[in-house]
Amino acid sequence: MKLVQGCRLAVRFFLLLLIGWMFTGDIAQAQRRGRGPHLAYAYPAGCERGMSCEITLGGQYLKDADDFFLSGDGVTLEILDWYRPMLRGEFAQLNRKLREAEAKLTAELQGEGGKTPTKADVAQYAGVTEKQLREMEIYRRRDRDPKRQPNEQLDETVRVRLTVDANAKLGKRELRLIDGASISNPLWLHIGRWQEVKESPPSDIVSVVETVDEVVDTLPTVINGQIMPGETDRFAFEARKGMKLVIQVDAREVIPYLADAVPGWFQAVLRLTDEDGREVGYSDSFHFRQDPVMYFEVPRDGRYIIEIRDSLYRGREDFVYRLTVGEIPFVTGIFPLGAPVDSDQTIQVRGWNLTNNRFSVSTMARKRFRPTMHCRMAQSGGIGVHFPLQVGLWPEVFDSEPNNTQSEAQTISMPVTVNGRINYPGDEDVYRIEGGGRLVAEVFARRLGSPLDSMLRLTDADGNEVAFNDDYEDLTLALQTHHADSHLSATLSGGRAHYLHINNAQYDGGSEFTYRLSLHRPRPSYTLRVTPSNLIVKAGQVVPIDVFVMRQDGFDEDIEVSLVEPPDGFRIDGNVIPKGKDHIAMTLAVSSSVKAAKRKEPFQLEMQGESGGKRRGGAMVRPAIPAENMMQAFIWHHLVPVENWNVVVDGKRGGNMPFSIPNGVVKATLSLKKKTYLPIVPSSKNFDPEVIFVDVEDPLDALQATIIQTNTGGFAIELDVDKESAAEEKQLQPRERGNLLMSVYKEITAKPTEENPNPKPRRINYGYLPAIPFEVLAGK
Incomplete structure (x- = not known):
């Protein structure tokens, strides 16, 4: 039975991966992050309130990071140093120098009595320092380790000191590193109330005896650790009979997704043994949550040992965990x-x-x-x-037992929210609905922490099934990978009763299998996300942003996006999401008059969407929540909400664009039959269209842009649709609407010389033009 259930879960997981890929296939194209700092992990991933601790931040392109953003009050951070292990090429070059130096020095010493040079002599002769020799030895050890998987995205580290005030707020804080040109993705640091310790560093001596990494002498305690390939960490503690211990792992709570690991996170497994090695507790998850939790009532005084490992014995530096042990609620x-x-x-x-x-x-x-x-x-x-x-928003009732069959069904009237519970394995609650019209029935259980995996079934008075739903994918909840709540819509025929059945797909039940079942008429709505959640912009520059919309209950209208009470000098262009689209690229413009804040303190912008101003009840306004685009297991992207939408204005002014779009041009009308022309105004008299180029951003690669001189002596951007490519890629179809994002660059080719008869052109990037809305003419 367990094998069958495991296979079903595996099939469901990969189907969800496929669905997620289909929905977010264009997200990867929407990411335009350059080689700015990227944070992969923090170890330890938190600190005790009122204490100071050193934390290692691992990632890539961290060397130039000289500033940071840390959310919340009562916490300060100091950057201490940067480190990167020696690269293969660096090692090979130094190793070659040492071999050549050893051969030359040995030959020279043979004429002086045949002395054999020492390693120190050879290094001095080759000009290799002691620090370089140490780094070479570290490289050899890492290279000889058969379990280590080289990953350049984890190699660089920055050591920081975190200091937490005694009255600092508990919980997660968002940390980003900043260099001169960009701001990193966020990592979450946890501020806790309990004593914190770190696991002991791994020994170079491999032993067949299972050893204890640490002896914990005080409870509650938070143990910070990292799991390396094939590793199992063990911690011992003394416990008294009658203690009621909670042993809780935070792994996904530390790093929710790993881009290049399957299933896409560190899947921790907990095992508890007594001092004789007998297993007394085990957990690989808690209900539907991937992080394991164990409850253990201590049967007798003695020493107990906790073991933690990855379920597949994987591991590396970003398999970070926080393990809490104690009599905690x-x-x-x-x-x-x-x-x-x-x-x-x-x-x-x-x-x-x-x-x-x-x-x-x-x-x-x-x-x-x-x-x-x-x-x-x-x-x-x-x-x-x-x-x-x-x-x-609706009246609420509680389920009334017995209501397990149609003859015992509890009668309810729309709109209503029912608070219920699947009381025991195999239990089913049935509700009688009278009247006709459109019905939406939606379960909130898993999204609110309940272990219930709901199923909804609508039947008529004769027991015939009218509608059914098991799982409904709620894309607003980026941290859930099994969307187990149900959402059913149907049209009820008038004059007859209908029956709504709810049960658990896994046929489990109990006091914790609670739910909220809402029944109402369709209520079209939407939710917005904006990425990237962090930007560094030069004054006078335009940068792309991506806005995603999750439409609910048939909502299909235009949404106008705007900044909420923005500081002077900030503007959104291309600010309409056309109906039928779930994603559109826009641009954020920062005026040259905006001054950079001290310490690169970010501006925290807010955005909202508005739609349906003419509808009864007025406009539908929704906030655009900033999100971080995270990848799971090579393929599935998630828009994980973060605390703030941060825009850092760099003190250096952006370069001057060689031309501009006239203010009167607010829209481009594209045609599949003929070319379209957008007038431009050169910034100088020396404007040369032969060396200035325009690129149209993906996914509109069927549209070619060229700068031309017009018959009247002016200049324009010529837009030409490749009809075959547009048809093949399903782009730029009649009546389609969207935004044109165009980047501008200049290419200069030096004159040929004898040394360089075929010089390559040198590119100068000017950045982006403000987004221009487009519409494709209806006729083909």
């Missing part, structure tokens, strides 16, 4: 999972080591509505547990 489930807007509700909380399991909450007023509240419930000792709570 942990929430395993809540009920109900939400409450109506502008109401008071009592929430029952289940879990381990909880001294308080009831929580009274007042939801926000309707005019300040937000779909999710983040709640904190106090426990003894000033400790708090956190959980999300959904806030609804």
Whole structure:
């Protein structure tokens, strides 16, 4: 049975990969990050409140990083040094110098009595320093290690010192490194309340005896570690009979996705043994969450050993974890999972080591509505547990047992949200719906922390199936890889009752298998994401951005995007997402009058979308949430929300564009029959169209752009659609709308010389023009 379930999960996983690839196939093209700093991991990935600790940041292109951005107050950071191991070419060059020096020195010494030169003599003769010799030895050790997989994206490290105030807020902080030209992707550093330790460095001596890396003498403790290939880390601690220990791993909470690893994250496995080696506990996940959690009531006094490894015995520097051990509170489930807007509700909380399991909450007023509240419930000792709570707009009821069959079905009226529970394995709740019209039934369970994998089935009075749904992919939740909540839509015939059945696809059940089932008429809506979440822009420059829209319940309208109360000098061009599109590239322009802030402090911009201003009820306004584009397992991209949309304005002014688009040109009308011309205004009298070029950004590679001189003596960009390529790539179809993103560059070729008879042209990049909306004429 386990093998069959494992195969089903594997098939489901790869189907999800395929679906994700189909949706985000253009995301990779939308990434335009250059060789700026890239952060792969932080070790340790956090620090105790009130302490100072050294952290190693690993990644690529980190050498020139001289500044940083760290979110939140009460935390400071100091960059200490940069390091990169010797490269293969550097080692080969030094090794050749040493061999040649040894041969020459040996020949010279033969005439002086045949002395054999020492290694120090050879190094001095070759001009190789002691530091270079040490780096060569490190290179040899790494090269001889059969388990090490060279990865240049992890080789460079920056050592920093993190200092945390005693009253700093607990939780995750966003860290980015900054160099003179760009800002890195974020890493999350965790600020914790418990004592923190690091695993001991691995020994060069390989032993067949299983050894303990560290003895933990105080609980609770957070153990920071890294798993290398084939490695199992072991930690010992003393425990007394009756202790109720929670052993929790944060691995995906530290690094949610690994681009070049399958399944796309460090899949940690926990094993607990007593001092005699007998297994007393095991966990490879917690419900649907990939990070394992274990609850262990200590049966007798003694020493216990925790083992942690990767499920496939993989490992490398970015397999970083934080392992918490102690009698700490942990929430395993809540009920109900939400409450109506502008109401008071009592929430029952289940879990381990909880001294308080009831929580009274007042939801926000309707005019300040937000779909999710983040709640904190106090426990003894000033400790708090956190959980999300959904806030609804409709009346709410609780399921009433027994309601397991159509004859026992609970009658409900739309719109409504039902708070229910699948009480035991095989349980099914049935609801009777009267009246006709359009119906949307949506389950919120997995998205709110419940282990329920729901299935919805709609039947008529005779038991005939009308509609069915198992899983609904909610692309707004980038950290979920199994979208297990259901979403069903159907048209109900009037005058007859219909029945909605909900159960668990895995046929499990219990007190923690809770759900919220919303039934309502279709409510078209949308959600926005903007990438990249971090930019460095020179004053006077234009940079591309990408805006993604997730449309819900049939929403298919234009969305106008705008900056929210922006600082002076910031502007969005090409700011309309046409109906039918789920992604469009725009540009952000920064005026030459914008001054760089001290310490490269970023501007934190906000963006929103607006649609349907003429609809009843007014415009539909939604925030555009900044996101980081993360890849999972070579193929699947996720738009992971981050805290802020950061724009750093570089103190150096951008280069002057050789021409501009007249203010009156607000749209390009493309034709499949003839060429289109956009007038341009040269910036100087010496403008030469023979050396200035324009590239149209992908994915519009069926459109060619050329600068020409017009019959009237002016200049224009000639746009020509390759009809065959457009048809093959399904681009630029009649009535299609979008944005033209065009980069401008100059090519200069030096005169041939005897030494260089065929000189290659030298390119000077000017950057991007503001995005220009386009529409393709209807006629072919």
